[in-house]
Amino acid sequence: MARRGGEQSVSIDGHTLRVSNLDKVLYPQTGTTKGEVIDYYARVAPTLISYAAWRPATRKRWVEGVGTEGKPLQPFFRKDLEDSAPSWIPTGKIQHSDHVNTYPLVNEPAVLAWLGQVAALEIHVPQWRFDPTLNPQNPDRMVLDLDPGPGAGLAECVQVAKWCREILEGMGMQALPVTSGSKGIHLYAPLDGTHTSEQISAVAREMARSLEQDQPELVVSNMKRSLREGKVLVDWSQNNAAKTTICPYSLRGRAHPTVAVPRHWEELEDPDLRHLEYPEVLQRLEEGNDPLTPLADTASTDRLATYRSMRDAAKTPEPVPEPRTKTTLRTVGQQATFVIQEHQARRLHWDFRLEHDGVLVSWAVPKGPPLRQGVHRLAVMTEDHPLEYASFHGSIPKGEYGAGTVEIWDTGTCRIEEWEDDKKVIAVLEGRPDGGLEGVPRRFVLIHAKNMGGERNWLLQLTKDQPSEHERSEPEPSEEPGAPASHPKARATRRTNGNGPRPAQLPELRPMLATAGSLGDIDPDECWSFEMKWDGYRALVGTTGGKLSITSRNGKDLTELFPELAEITGLAPQGSILDGEIVALDSTGRPDFGLLQQRLSSTAKSSRSTAKARSGPGKSDVHLMLFDVLALPGEGGAMQDLTDQVYQVRRERLQQAVREGRFIHIPPAHHGAAPDAVATSEELGLEGIVAKECDSSYEPGRRSREWIKIKHQAHQEVVVIGWRQGQGARSSSFGSLLLAIPDQQGTLHYAGRVGTGFREEQLTQIRARLQKLTRKTPPAKDVPAADQRDAHWVSPKLVGEVQYSETTRDGRLRHPVWRGWRPDKDPEQVRRE
Numbered sequence: 055m056a057r058r059g060g061e062q063s064v065s066i067d068g069h070t071l072r073v074s075n076l077d078k079v080l081y082p083q084t085g086t087t088k089g090e091v092i093d094y095y096a097r098v099a100p101t102l103i104s105y106a107a108w109r110p111a112t113r114k115r116w117v118e119g120v121g122t123e124g125k126p127l128q129p130f131f132r133k134d135l136e137d138s139a140p141s142w143i144p145t146g147k148i149q150h151s152d153h154v155n156t157y158p159l160v161n162e163p164a165v166l167a168w169l170g171q172v173a174a175l176e177i178h179v180p181q182w183r184f185d186p187t188l189n190p191q192n193p194d195r196m197v198l199d200l201d202p203g204p205g206a207g208l209a210e211c212v213q214v215a216k217w218c219r220e221i222l223e224g225m226g227m228q229a230l231p232v233t234s235g236s237k238g239i240h241l242y243a244p245l246d247g248t249h250t251s252e253q254i255s256a257v258a259r260e261m262a263r264s265l266e267q268d269q270p271e272l273v274v275s276n277m278k279r280s281l282r283e284g285k286v287l288v289d290w291s292q293n294n295a296a297k298t299t300i301c302p303y304s305l306r307g308r309a310h311p312t313v314a315v316p317r318h319w320e321e322l323e324d325p326d327l328r329h330l331e332y333p334e335v336l337q338r339l340e341e342g343n344d345p346l347t348p349l350a351d352t353a354s355t356d357r358l359a360t361y362r363s364m365r366d367a368a369k370t371p372e373p374v375p376e377p378r379t380k381t382t383l384r385t386v387g388q389q390a391t392f393v394i395q396e397h398q399a400r401r402l403h404w405d406f407r408l409e410h411d412g413v414l415v416s417w418a419v420p421k422g423p424p425l426r427q428g429v430h431r432l433a434v435m436t437e438d439h440p441l442e443y444a445s446f447h448g449s450i451p452k453g454e455y456g457a458g459t460v461e462i463w464d465t466g467t468c469r470i471e472e473w474e475d476d477k478k479v480i481a482v483l484e485g486r487p488d489g490g491l492e493g494v495p496r497r498f499v500l501i502h503a504k505n506m507g508g509e510r511n512w513l514l515q516l517t518k519d520q521p522s523e524h525e526r527s528e529p530e531p532s533e534e535p536g537a538p539a540s541h542p543k544a545r546a547t548r549r550t551n552g553n554g555p556r557p558a559q560l561p562e563l564r565p566m567l568a569t570a571g572s573l574g575d576i577d578p579d580e581c582w583s584f585e586m587k588w589d590g591y592r593a594l595v596g597t598t599g600g601k602l603s604i605t606s607r608n609g610k611d612l613t614e615l616f617p618e619l620a621e622i623t624g625l626a627p628q629g630s631i632l633d634g635e636i637v638a639l640d641s642t643g644r645p646d647f648g649l650l651q652q653r654l655s656s657t658a659k660s661s662r663s664t665a666k667a668r669s670g671p672g673k674s675d676v677h678l679m680l681f682d683v684l685a686l687p688g689e690g691g692a693m694q695d696l697t698d699q700v701y702q703v704r705r706e707r708l709q710q711a712v713r714e715g716r717f718i719h720i721p722p723a724h725h726g727a728a729p730d731a732v733a734t735s736e737e738l739g740l741e742g743i744v745a746k747e748c749d750s751s752y753e754p755g756r757r758s759r760e761w762i763k764i765k766h767q768a769h770q771e772v773v774v775i776g777w778r779q780g781q782g783a784r785s786s787s788f789g790s791l792l793l794a795i796p797d798q799q800g801t802l803h804y805a806g807r808v809g810t811g812f813r814e815e816q817l818t819q820i821r822a823r824l825q826k827l828t829r830k831t832p833p834a835k836d837v838p839a840a841d842q843r844d845a846h847w848v849s850p851k852l853v854g855e856v857q858y859s860e861t862t863r864d865g866r867l868r869h870p871v872w873r874g875w876r877p878d879k880d881p882e883q884v885r886r887e
Contacts, residue, residue: 203282
């Protein structure tokens with residue numbers, strides 16, 4: 055970098071650009087400077103260019119900044135290329151009726167940096183592109199600009215967008231929303247380029263007019279301002295070849311640095327939907343969140359632009375090659391290169407890279423490549439890497455992208471057998487004799503799994519048909535397949551060897567448990583799925599020989615208590631082991647833990663049949679909410695263990711294998727943002743959510759941080775260690791229960807007393823139950839003297855659950871309210887949430 059006075063010369067992808075006044079504030083209300091604008095455009099360049107490349111760019115420039123909310127400054131509109139523009143900027147010419155304009159083409163990152171330097175905050179482009187010979191082509195997308203009039207806003211635009219989506223999808227077209235960063239919403243639909251701008255404009259105009267006729271109270275297709283009060287203009291005119299629309303990911307010249315941002319349809323359901331500012335957009339792109347990819351033109355972009363934008367060759371030892379004009383391409387069937395690198399960054403993972411189209415197409419595999427058939431691994435697609443990366447190993451400095459150590463786990467030759475972009479890749483890899491693949495050629499398949507929480511998510515597995523000339527019995531891996539002994543998630547137990555899941559037996563299994571947490575525990579860099587948390591009893595359900603088996607979390611047999619759940623024997627394959635929650639629903643269809651307690655109480659004291667015990671007003675029927683599968687029948691009907699499979703695969707197998715019924719349900723899992731899932735849970739009146747990492751395997755009986763439970767209210771399981779004498783109306787029962795919680799070593803510690811939340815009939819029942827467990831001394835040694843007064847101690851054999859407001863410094867529960875007994879749990883299993 056060379057500096058001269060207030061100017062600096064910077065090199066961007068081989069081009070030299072002079073920049074100046076980087077500290078000049080362009081957005082006074084946020085203090086955003088020209089330097090920050092240039093930095094934003096440099097970081098979004100790979101994505102923005104895919105929507106702007108080869109399109110003539112019209113610019114709006116705010117050389118003195120945008121002004122403030124009350125005193126905005128006016129930009130000047132620029133079509134023809136500035137005389138002062140660098141000579142290396144690519145251009146395209148358009149013949150107008152009486153003149154020719156020369157437009158810049160935003161085909162590379164250096165052009166975007168120059169636009170930032172001249173304060174061209176807004177970039178507007180048409181719906182068509184130039185071809186490589188600079189001849190205008192037919193449009194490759196249709197756009198509808200939903201512009202709210204006075205008295206209308208984003209909420210009204212969302213409603214109109216939904217109507218437009220219905221019409222477009224009815225025409226076989228995909229609808230992709232973009233919040234414009236100004237007032238409204240742009241709706242894009244990809245085209246195949248076979249129709250002219252005039253034809254597309256006619257269709258868009260007819261669509262707008264038809265919608266106006268159907269929804270006259272909210273939609274207008276005429277641009278007259280007098281007609282737009284309280285309505286949304288469906289502006290179809292931007293499909294004209296001479297018209298332009300703000301480019302996706304362009305900044306806007308508003309008081310705040312908002313951006314035209316592609317959005318998911320689910321996001322539009324947010325009642326607090328708003329326009330996003332550039333820091334939020336950068337975070338979305340870092341997470342791989344670009345919903346507009348069906349419109350992207352990757353062929354005209356530099357495939358390593360993203361890679362280069364994330365690395366500084368002066369600071370990292372990684373190879374950072376200059377842009378290439380020619381690339382050696384491999385075709386399907388030709389021999390290429392692969393490398394798998396063990397990458398100890400913020401989290402240990404394996405980088406799986408295959409040579410294709412002149413780059414190493416790359417995925418991050420958190421648990422390593424599988425070495426056994428039947429094992430699925432989550433593989434998150436990352437940016438393409440240069441071919442030189444196949445030999446890279448070393449240490450990436452702290453503060454740089456991917457900081458940590460990189461070691462080559464295996465490398466060698468790769469034969470691509472099938473490559474379908476965004477769908478499937480099949481390749482045979484042959485590594486080194488001492489490599490992680492053990493010198494055995496292995497055929498892998500990568501399958502795009504967008505439903506696993508994001509566009510970047512794929513599944514990696516070995517195919518069933520491995521290279522026949524190398525068939526042999528493989529040795530048992532020393533640890534979990536793909537994971538060396540140093541892997542933090544390596545299993546202590548060994549899996550049986552073989553080409554598929556292992557046989558399983560229900561008595562050996564216990565439910566996998568979630569760890570209590572908060573939204574702050576949900577790592578945004580990981581793929582998560584969100585399930586609703588049901589307020590009931592956790593149970594494993596088995597179906598064998600037409601019979602039902604229900605086992606609680608602590609191994610107790612609950613089968614006879616819930617006869618209606620026998621319905622599942624006709625809905626699930628024989629030999630299944632399923633995981634779920636038994637709940638009782640109230641008249642509104644919401645789980646009611648109190649009703650479940652009543653059901654168990656009435657069943658326990660009834661001498662009649664269980665069916666009669668649950669008879670009554672119809673509220674005591676229970677339901678089974680299934681959310682996981684541990685085993686399904688395999689070949690020959692034997693139960694096959696699925697706990698090695700990743701969460702999303704198990705969910706799909708569950709939905710494929712089990713049908714829903716009157717009492718058996720498979721509630722949907724939610725993808726997207728964790729706060730949205732929490733809001734949905736609150737709206738439905740549920741207990742909370744359980745967040746599960748998409749690549750988490752099922753670990754029976756273990757409490758894992760790969761599953762995080764987030765509750766709206768604080769609940770705590772407790773061990774009852776005594777009771778205090780009641781007064782007045784409670785003199786014949788009790789005043790409060792004395793509670794304790796074991797520490798990690800199992801030692802009981804006093805947790806306070808609970809005297810509220812009991813139904814009248816429970817008081818006598820609980821007193822009678824506790825009197826059978828009487829002992830002379832307190833089971834916990836730290837009960838205060840004040841609470842020992844008139845206390846009656848009992849053996850710590852019963853588990854209950856309370857709701858509370860907070861915990862005091864000495865571990866007491868404040869304002870606890872009794873929720874009920876937990877016969878499905880043993881005192882040894884209780885731990886402080």
